Amino acid sequence: MQINLILNGTKVSADVAADTLLLDLVRSQGCASVKRGCETSNCGLCTVFLEDKPVLSCSVLAARADGKRVTTLEGLQEEAAEFGAFIADQGAEQCGFCNPGFIMNALALFREKEYPTEEEIKEYLSGNLCRCSGYEGQLRGILNFLAWKKQKQEAAE
Structure with a gap:
């Protein structure tokens, strides 16, 4: 079946089988940030935004994205880089x-x-799998990012 979507701001037309997962479609389009982890919707590694809402692309058929906007990390580089540094x-x-x-x-x-x-x-982040860090580093990074963001906002006011 032929589907059309906007992937990271670019119109994409793809011929997909009825059982093609959104995960496989976006990876076939070069979006390597979307990872296959558990295949049971439990790890968060395959998260993408579908119409600006986070979804697990391993549990969404590609056909459901027909006519919609899909955003991966590749499409959010500027926003992600600032936070990722923390x-x-x-x-x-x-x-x-x-x-x-x-x-x-x-x-x-x-x-x-x-x-x-x-x-x-x-x-909110309880569904994300991380086997290396024990989540404390991520939590500290988020809290530091939020403190920095608040300080930056207050300085601008």
């Missing part, structure tokens, strides 16, 4: 495998709630 500063990127999904979910959280509490952060 994660790296805390040593929370040991192997780096979980970073794209983790960053996508953190950006979704920031869009939903500008200054989430520590408990809200933990709850």
